[in-house]
Amino acid sequence: MTNRSYAIIGTGALGGFYGARLQQAGLDVHFLLRSDYDYVKQHGLVIESPEGDFTLPQVNAYNDVNQMPKCDVVVLALKTTKNHLLSELLPHFAQNNSIFLILQNGLGIETKVAEIVGDRQVMGGLCFVCSNKVGPGNIHHLDYGTITIGEYFAQYQTGQITDSLNKIAADFELAGIPIIMTEDLLLARWKKLVWNIPYNGLSVVLDARTDRLMANPDTRILVEELMREVVAGAKSCDRIIPDSFIHNMLDYTDKMKPYRTSMKLDYDEKRSLEVEAIFGTPLRIAQEAGINLPKIGMLYRQLKFLDMR
Amino acid sequence: MTNRSYAIIGTGALGGFYGARLQQAGLDVHFLLRSDYDYVKQHGLVIESPEGDFTLPQVNAYNDVNQMPKCDVVVLALKTTKNHLLSELLPHFAQNNSIFLILQNGLGIETKVAEIVGDRQVMGGLCFVCSNKVGPGNIHHLDYGTITIGEYFAQYQTGQITDSLNKIAADFELAGIPIIMTEDLLLARWKKLVWNIPYNGLSVVLDARTDRLMANPDTRILVEELMREVVAGAKSCDRIIPDSFIHNMLDYTDKMKPYRTSMKLDYDEKRSLEVEAIFGTPLRIAQEAGINLPKIGMLYRQLKFLDMR
Numbered sequence: 001m002t003n004r005s006y007a008i009i010g011t012g013a014l015g016g017f018y019g020a021r022l023q024q025a026g027l028d029v030h031f032l033l034r035s036d037y038d039y040v041k042q043h044g045l046v047i048e049s050p051e052g053d054f055t056l057p058q059v060n061a062y063n064d065v066n067q068m069p070k071c072d073v074v075v076l077a078l079k080t081t082k083n084h085l086l087s088e089l090l091p092h093f094a095q096n097n098s099i100f101l102i103l104q105n106g107l108g109i110e111t112k113v114a115e116i117v118g119d120r121q122v123m124g125g126l127c128f129v130c131s132n133k134v135g136p137g138n139i140h141h142l143d144y145g146t147i148t149i150g151e152y153f154a155q156y157q158t159g160q161i162t163d164s165l166n167k168i169a170a171d172f173e174l175a176g177i178p179i180i181m182t183e184d185l186l187l188a189r190w191k192k193l194v195w196n197i198p199y200n201g202l203s204v205v206l207d208a209r210t211d212r213l214m215a216n217p218d219t220r221i222l223v224e225e226l227m228r229e230v231v232a233g234a235k236s237c238d239r240i241i242p243d244s245f246i247h248n249m250l251d252y253t254d255k256m257k258p259y260r261t262s263m264k265l266d267y268d269e270k271r272s273l274e275v276e277a278i279f280g281t282p283l284r285i286a287q288e289a290g291i292n293l294p295k296i297g298m299l300y301r302q303l304k305f306l307d308m309r
Numbered sequence: 310m311t312n313r314s315y316a317i318i319g320t321g322a323l324g325g326f327y328g329a330r331l332q333q334a335g336l337d338v339h340f341l342l343r344s345d346y347d348y349v350k351q352h353g354l355v356i357e358s359p360e361g362d363f364t365l366p367q368v369n370a371y372n373d374v375n376q377m378p379k380c381d382v383v384v385l386a387l388k389t390t391k392n393h394l395l396s397e398l399l400p401h402f403a404q405n406n407s408i409f410l411i412l413q414n415g416l417g418i419e420t421k422v423a424e425i426v427g428d429r430q431v432m433g434g435l436c437f438v439c440s441n442k443v444g445p446g447n448i449h450h451l452d453y454g455t456i457t458i459g460e461y462f463a464q465y466q467t468g469q470i471t472d473s474l475n476k477i478a479a480d481f482e483l484a485g486i487p488i489i490m491t492e493d494l495l496l497a498r499w500k501k502l503v504w505n506i507p508y509n510g511l512s513v514v515l516d517a518r519t520d521r522l523m524a525n526p527d528t529r530i531l532v533e534e535l536m537r538e539v540v541a542g543a544k545s546c547d548r549i550i551p552d553s554f555i556h557n558m559l560d561y562t563d564k565m566k567p568y569r570t571s572m573k574l575d576y577d578e579k580r581s582l583e584v585e586a587i588f589g590t591p592l593r594i595a596q597e598a599g600i601n602l603p604k605i606g607m608l609y610r611q612l613k614f615l616d617m618r
Binding site: 202205206208213216218219221222225294295297298299300301302304305306308 | 511514515517522525527528530531534603604606607608609610611613614615617
């Protein structure tokens with residue numbers, strides 16, 4: 001049995017689900033909460049999932065990061081729209097030899113975290129999961145769950161599967177969470193954007209689920225055009241995504257159940273949109289390499305406009 | 310006093326307003342109607358306008374183009390979304406020496422009309438007018454009214470201010486309608502698109518009036534980027550629109566009363582959108598000249614998606 005301890009920074013749809021799974025598997029987990037703190041402190045967490053519902057009547061709940069133990073692994077599961085808080089939340093753990101695992105969308109966050117925590121190990125994880133918080137401490141897991149994880153090396157260089165990465169992967173697998181390990185975190189992040197940029201963006205701007213975007217011939221073409229711009233962005237970072245990947249993503253989405261994207265859910269619930277992490281940073285990274293992505297740029301501005309409401 | 314007769318094809322916000330003004334000035338005007346035929350035949354037209362309300366208790370109303378006299382001037386004032394009807398509506402007049410005046414939005418319609426009517430004079434007019442049909446035979450004119458008119462020469466070559474153009478201009482001026490005559494109809498049409506493409510398109514996609522599009526820094530940039538693509542489209546037809554024109558359009562829109570664009574009105578009223586005339590044809594014309602307009606292309610696909618609802 002592992003003896004690694006986990007701090008979950010942000011106990012929402014994502015952090016709540018994965019943290020609860022880790023605790024259920026017997027790991028030592030500590031949850032940072034804000035609005036749900038009182039409720040969860042008293043009642044714990046309830047997870048509803050097609051893989052089995054379960055309740056954790058008692059969890060280690062905190063509303064102040066400085067009261068948390070210096071855990072071995074710090075899992076960042078906030079929405080990126082809260083990332084202005086990172087410089088308050090993370091230094092507490094950097095005093096220790098904690099490993100930081102960033103389960104957020106988009107590009108560039110590992111670089112920011114590495115700046116804040118200094119010479120510590122930083123890892124990134126891309127979650128393919130449908131899960132919603134339906135009430136305080138109540139998380140509804142709908143489908144999927146795999147995390148692709150990779151270690152962050154300065155400037156997103158490729159590297160090795162380290163011993164620490166293997167150990168963290170083993171903990172998640174123990175908790176029933178499928179893990180894919182990658183030596184190229186940046187490539188994995190760009191690949192996820194191939195899906196996230198067109199579907200998240202267009203679902204909000206056009207008020208549509210994935211099935212309607214795929215059924216209409218114009219938005220289907222537009223989805224593919226946006227995917228090609230993401231591939232051009234990846235190429236500006238020397239990461240090659242083959243054409244077959246685009247076709248696979250289109251096929252995969254054709255076969256998916258009609259899906260309201262996470263950004264559309266945020267929009268409908270009047271939460272801030274993760275526009276900078278998913279659109280702004282990739283655009284700027286490509287721009288710095290001299291590559292202009294006009295349609296992603298247009299979607300970015302449309303979303304920023306809608307996010308202002 | 311002029312003795313030219315006018316056929317108004319499409320007695321809506323535009324055709325009803327200008328046709329009523331011509332009749333009020335003493336010209337011989339004949340109105341083609343569809344849904345409002347019975348009402349207008351019986352009750353005539355009512356125009357409300359800040360320049361003075363007026364009623365025409367009796368008008369020459371028709372619901373069948375073949376019953377109309379062969380007027381000297383045929384004014385096409387349908388929405389372009391009805392242009393599949395042109396090959397039924399126009400040949401009746403082409404038997405005569407009628408002049409065809411196209412008061413529609415967008416590009417390329419004169420070319421289509423010239424194909425249908427053969428060796429007849431075709432003119433184009435761009436209406437800067439805010440006017441709505443608020444009920445059967447009841448038109449509410451809100452502001453502006455100037456028409457820029459020019460003769461169509463094959464492939465939109467530039468030409469002269471012809472005698473016929475002068476005479477038609479004189480009729481409209483007699484009716485109190487300010488007229489600007491141009492020797493370059495294509496340039497005038499591209500210039501109008503500098504305004505129409507960004508504001509009509511974004512107002513529908515982002516559910517916004519002009520004031521909000523101008524107040525938000527992202528949409529303001531996007532408006533200007535779209536304007537620059539229109540200028541590039543015009544250049545692909547060897548028409549040069551100077552930078553100062555863009556600045557003038559932005560200034561002009563800043564100073565306008567908050568405005569719901571005509572395409573947004575159509576969308577809110579669940580009418581078909583003039584996507585092909587305003588977006589599709591300009592895109593294709595630029596494309597044929599080897600010029601890609603990516604942001605206009607994206608807006609075009611977004612609008613076609615929304616138009617399907």
